Amino acid sequence: MRRNQLTHDRQQYLVPAQGHPNALALVAPPTPRNIPDAAKYQGLFARAANALGQLQGVIQVLPNADMVTRTLARREAVTSSQIEGTQASLTELLAYEATQGADGLAADVKVTERYVAALALGLARIRAGGRAALDLPLIHDLHARLMEDAAGRFPIGAYRDTQVWIGPPGRIEDATFVPAPPEYLPACMEELRDSMLQYTQRDGEYGELSVLAQLAITHAQFETIHPYHDGNGRTGRLLMPLLLVATGHPPLYLSGSLLRARQAYYDALAAIQLRGEWGPWIRLLTSAIVESCEEAIAIARDLLALLNEWEQRVAGYRSDSAVRKLPRLLLGYPVINVRRAMELLDISQPAANAAINNLVKEGILEQVGIGRYDRLFRARDVLQRLDRAPGAPA
The missing domain is CATH 1.10.10.10 (Winged helix-like DNA-binding domain superfamily/Winged helix DNA-binding domain)
Incomplete structure (x- = not known):
């Protein structure tokens, strides 16, 4: 990664990339305690918060909510995995779960099922332990569950021990982004834990950081740290519904919206990493929240209407x-x-x-x-x- 890729204020966080004397890596700057120029995005956050509140209200009175949310969780597993290039469909995932066998199914179906298992693990921990359970051991456990099939190829459930980069696989000098060398990862993740995962309002801060602002910052910072050899995107996307549940909200699933805007999603994160520009990510995320809430409500209502129709068909039994x-x-x-x-x-x-x-x-x-x-x-x-x-x- 070259210096001229980064704005001047980011260049102070450049260090030599491990094992690559001609390349530089970016140690994630300290997690911001506020969204820069937050007032510009107040309307976007308010609209997203209103959509999330509407979803919460629907789920609270929804008959068969457990069945609807079960299916939505599996849909999330499929779309989050497809962002990373997998091909398994929702039908194939459900077939794998029903048969517990992958014969004849897409090779990626096991990868997708691991996301389901990791999400279930995270939700169980958060529901049992609240926000205190949203800690680094949980993130390691999520990663280990996600990457179970990669055991032996690189560390799972543990920070990477080699330098990685984002971009073409051949030369680090051509990378679009080079995250911190391994020795910086523990301190970066501990800082993320203390500032966001275990967020509390500090004395002297102006206002409390909203849950959705915490969501935006947490995901972007995690992807900037890039703590694992592989699986960072899926692990980082898992943190979003888990943070919402930890703060008393429904586990909104955003990967469908992010998949439909995949390049914009990558570009928005890169804008933060390279230039400290938060606008593209805030606009994309708040739009994804609104779209995902509206979609989840529409799906829930349509499925219940379908169930009513079915129940009329079998009323004679x-x-x-x-x-x-x-x-x-x-x-x-x-x-x-x-x-x-x-x-x-x-x-x-x-x-x-x-x-x-x-x-x-x-x-x-x-x-x-x-x-x-x-x-x-x-x-x-x-x-x-x-x-x-x-x-x-x-």
Whole structure:
């Protein structure tokens, strides 16, 4: 990385890149305690906060909220992984979860499933321990879970021990950004913990930093530090819903919006790293929050309308029958097999078979072959709704 890539105020944080005498690396400047020129973005943050409040209100009164949010979490895993170039689809992820086998599925499906596992780990820790659980050991554990399949190739759940860079793989001199050498990482991450992860208003500060401003700063600072050999983007995106949950908000999932604006997302983070320019990131993030809140509310309402339609179709079956109980679960498990139906409803194999066959007859499920699995069933209407982009016709 060359000096002329950075503004003058960033150049004081340049150090020699480890193992590359002709290259310089940027040690992340101290985490800002306020967004520079914050008054310019007050309206954007207010609009995003209002959207988040509306989402929270909907979720609090939403029937079957656990099923809807389960599916949205898996959608997040797919889109966050796709930002990094994976190809696994939501249907393939759900098929993998139902069968616990990857035969015939996209090679990336395991990578995507690790994101689901890491998100579940983080949410459980935060819900049990509150904001105090949002600490460096948790981040290491998230990374270890995400990168489980890379064990042995480079450190997982531990800071990288080599110099890395962002840009073409051949020459560090051609990099768009070179983060700090390994010896600086512990201090940088401890500073991020103390200033943002464990945020408290300091005496003498002007005003309290809003949760969404904390979100913006935390993600940008983590990506600037770039503490791991690989998986920094996914780990950093995990921190956003976890920080929201730690502050009493719903776990909003932003990766769909960021995937649709992937180059702008990369450019916005680079603007902070190289020039200390926060405007592009604030504009992108607040727009993504509004879009993601509106999308989550629309999906939730559409799925519940779909469930009401299904329940009318099966109204003629016994009220205590599996065929009456299974449709609600399909909102969270839209790809299912007999074994999963047995587990969810605690019923016998013949009863699960009968329920699924009846739902096929009613047009709620259809049998599909996914990978090497020919006894899978999908709720096509759910998957089509989840795959629909915001603003696309129904």
